[in-house]
Amino acid sequence: MTDGNTGTVKSVETMFEVIEVLRKRDGARVTTIAEELGLSKSAVHKHLSTLRNHRFAVQEGDEYRLGLGFFGYGSYVRTRYDVFRKAKPLVRELADETGEMVWLITEENGMGMYLFGDGGSLDVNVDSLVGSWRHLHLNSGGKAILSRLPEDRVADIVDRHGLPRRTEATITDPDALFDELETVRERGYALNLAEDMTGIHAVGVPIIHRDRVRGALSIAGAANRLTEERLHEEYADRLLTAVNDLELNLTYR
Incomplete structure (x- = not known):
C-alpha cells in the first residue's frame, strides 16, 4: 500500500521504523517496539521475522537486535x-x-x-x-x-x-x-x-x-x-x- 501524501510504501516505511528502534535501543522486545510505534505485536513480529530470515535481525531470547546482514551492504557502499x-x-x-x-x-x-x-x-x-x-x-x-x-x-x-x-x-x-x-x-x-x-x-x-x-x-x-x-x-x-x-x-x- 502506498501513502498517497508522501508517495512511499507504508509497509517499507514501517520496516525502517522497526529497524531504527532496534538501532536506537541496541535491541528491543516485540512489546517495546509495538508500544513505541503504535503497532500491533503481530505486525511487529512479522517485520522482525522478515528481517531475521534475511539476516538483518537476530533473536536472543525474547529480544531482537540488528544482524550482520547490514554489515555487508554498509561496507559495499562505503568502498564505492x-x-x-x-x-x-x-x-x-x-x-x-x-x-x-x-x-x-x-x-x-x-x-x-x-x-x-x-x-x-x-x-x-x-x-x-x-x-x-x-x-x-x-x-x-x-x-x-x-x-x-x-x-x-x-x-x-x-x-x-x-x-x-x-x-x-x-x-x-x-x-x-x-x-x-x-x-x-x-x-x-x-x-x-x-x-x-x-x-x-x-x-x-x-x-x-x-x-x-x-x-x-x-x-x-x-x-x-x-x-x-x-x-x-x-x-x-x-x-x-x-x-x-x-x-x-x-x-x-
Missing part, C-alpha cells in the same frame, strides 16, 4: 566512494602525526556522514561515530562542505533539515551561517569552536574533485590544546596541504 579509499591512509597519517582525532565526512541528501576516523593518541572510540549522521552546520567538515555548495542548495538544506542547536556556540541563524560560509570560502577552511560539542575545537577543509565537493577532512581535539590560534596558524595549513595531495591522488592515480 573512491574518496574513502584514497583518504583512509591519509586520515591515519594525520592522526599519527598530530595525536588528535581526524575525520573524513561526506554529504548525502543534505546531511553529513562520518565515513572514516582515527582517534590518534586519544582513548576515543571512533567506531561509535563512523556511520552516523550529523547536521552539516554543526562541525568544521560539514561547514567546509556547505561552503562549496551553491547557495540555493545550502538554502534548501537549511529549509529541509533546519539548524538545530547543540551547544551555546552553535550557529542557528541562517544569515549568520551564510556569512560564515563566505569567510570559509575566502580562507579555504572552516572552524568548529565548540559548536557541536562543548570543549571540542576542530578545523575542516573541503575535498574538491572535478569541480565537485566530495567531502571534507577535519582535525578535532580538546579546546585547550587546539586553541583558535593554533587552528589558524598550524592545523589549517597542515590540513590544506594534506587535502591538496588527496585531490591530486583522486585525479591522477
Whole structure:
C-alpha cells in the first residue's frame, strides 16, 4: 500500500521504523517496539521475522537486535566512494602525526556522514561515530562542505533539515551561517569552536574533485590544546596541504 501524501510504501516505511528502534535501543522486545510505534505485536513480529530470515535481525531470547546482514551492504557502499579509499591512509597519517582525532565526512541528501576516523593518541572510540549522521552546520567538515555548495542548495538544506542547536556556540541563524560560509570560502577552511560539542575545537577543509565537493577532512581535539590560534596558524595549513595531495591522488592515480 502506498501513502498517497508522501508517495512511499507504508509497509517499507514501517520496516525502517522497526529497524531504527532496534538501532536506537541496541535491541528491543516485540512489546517495546509495538508500544513505541503504535503497532500491533503481530505486525511487529512479522517485520522482525522478515528481517531475521534475511539476516538483518537476530533473536536472543525474547529480544531482537540488528544482524550482520547490514554489515555487508554498509561496507559495499562505503568502498564505492573512491574518496574513502584514497583518504583512509591519509586520515591515519594525520592522526599519527598530530595525536588528535581526524575525520573524513561526506554529504548525502543534505546531511553529513562520518565515513572514516582515527582517534590518534586519544582513548576515543571512533567506531561509535563512523556511520552516523550529523547536521552539516554543526562541525568544521560539514561547514567546509556547505561552503562549496551553491547557495540555493545550502538554502534548501537549511529549509529541509533546519539548524538545530547543540551547544551555546552553535550557529542557528541562517544569515549568520551564510556569512560564515563566505569567510570559509575566502580562507579555504572552516572552524568548529565548540559548536557541536562543548570543549571540542576542530578545523575542516573541503575535498574538491572535478569541480565537485566530495567531502571534507577535519582535525578535532580538546579546546585547550587546539586553541583558535593554533587552528589558524598550524592545523589549517597542515590540513590544506594534506587535502591538496588527496585531490591530486583522486585525479591522477
